[in-house]
Amino acid sequence: MFIRALIVDDSALIRKVLSDILNQDPKISVIGTAVNGKDGLEKIKRLKPDVVLLDNIMPVLDGLKTLSHIMKEFPTPVVIVSALGERAEEITLTAFEYGAVEVIEKPAGILSQSMPEMAEEICRKVRTASKANLKNLGCMRDFESRSSEISPKKENWLRERSGSVRNVLAIGASTGGPRALEKLIGSLPADIPAAVLVVQHMPQGFTASLSKRLDEKSALRVKEAQEGDIVEEGTVLIAPGNYHMEISRNKVNGFEENTVHLSCGPKELGSRPSANVLFRSVASIYGSRVISLILTGMNCDGADGAEEVKKMGGKVIAEARSSCVIYGMPGEIVRRNLADLVLPLDKMAEEILKIVK
Incomplete structure (x- = not known):
């Protein structure tokens, strides 16, 4: 049985690269792509994927807002596809707090020497995400509310x-x-x-x-x-x-x-x-x-x-x-x-x- 994946990214190149990588895995099938978060939410509702690969920086509706909607409306394992850059790491960690399962570094392109190794990692993380226990992915806000109870650091x-x-x-x-x-x-x-x-x-x-x-x-x-x-x-x-x-x-x-x-x-x-x-x-x-x-x-x-x-x-x-x-x-x-x-x-x-x- 295939793991049905949906790719949400505003870059046509990244959508193509990720689709090619995932479709080479005999256990994964890309059932659709979306160009931004709004488009992604509509396709998640219609296609009901097993895993969503979600860009963290997009126009119209960004990754964090999209993730928040996904977890509230269509709970689905989400793998964040993150490019290293200003605030990218911080945004990715916030995505974990919102309920993302995994993070993968955005592929640089199909000619990268590390592409075979990266492709295996991407497929492995999608396979792993499909098995995630979503009820244990809840937001950390309940924990953050206890931050006032944390004892001060030693000076x-x-x-x-x-x-x-x-x-x-x-x-x-x-x-x-x-x-x-x-x-x-x-x-x-x-x-x-x-x-x-x-x-x-x-x-x-x-x-x-x-x-x-x-x-x-x-x-x-x-x-x-x-x-x-x-x-x-x-x-x-x-x-x-x-x-x-x-x-x-x-x-x-x-x-x-x-x-x-x-x-x-x-x-x-x-x-x-x-x-x-x-x-x-x-x-x-x-x-x-x-x-x-x-x-x-x-x-x-x-x-x-x-x-x-x-x-x-x-x-x-x-x-x-x-x-x-x-x-x-x-x-x-x-x-x-x-x-x-x-x-x-x-x-x-x-x-x-x-x-x-």
Whole structure:
């Protein structure tokens, strides 16, 4: 059975490129295209697609307004097709809050050397989006209304270090992850005795905006990881898109520190960054002090790394099916009997604090 896709984009070239890519996948059929949001809404109502690919910047009716109408009137999995540029990343993250499932970077053209790899990613994300649990894609406004409850950040982030990091939360997420990360990280207090390291599957260029957004809505300091960043309690480091993040022991200003190393090594299970790479890295350094969390996402990234965490005495927590947009990654953890706890998203912060304190 075909996944019926509708493409909404004001560029004739992009509509043609995306149509050609998707129609080459034996599981996907493009049933129509639309030139702007207004046209798209009319065709969604008439054609009832399984997945909508939606441009984020269009005339007549833009992507965000179109997405809002889709989720209210014709709930359908939406993949945002985003061009990197001024405010594009910010708009895309807002689209996640409105209920978008995935984001793909807009193809540059049919002659791009990376087109075969990009085409596979586009098809994979459309296939994933078709399986999304829409009831778990709701807007984050209910969470945003609690922003006044967030405890203030500690004023002095250059505070003296109080010894080694006591615990490490290593988090892997994919489809539905930005929403899940906002809820989870936003629920953790500034004084949590743990460093937080995150792999979120996103294209290069979007993780910086995600980090900024999470920093604004969390008591913790959140930043996109850079080469040489020191792993510290109370700080969340997010792996940049297209880079694996590992932790290594180095001398910094005369002191031995655990620092970030970024690499463009081979993709693992089709992903870079990879949760497996991060989990294996922290397991070897922190051992029983690691708590690995596997959140919503397709396929099985994180399972092999979680196995290493378990071998070294660390704990593994999987998100419950009831709160996942896609149960693939947490489901693999459960299938392999690796989970110490299986919890819905709204129960995770409470259990994490019990463990680390």
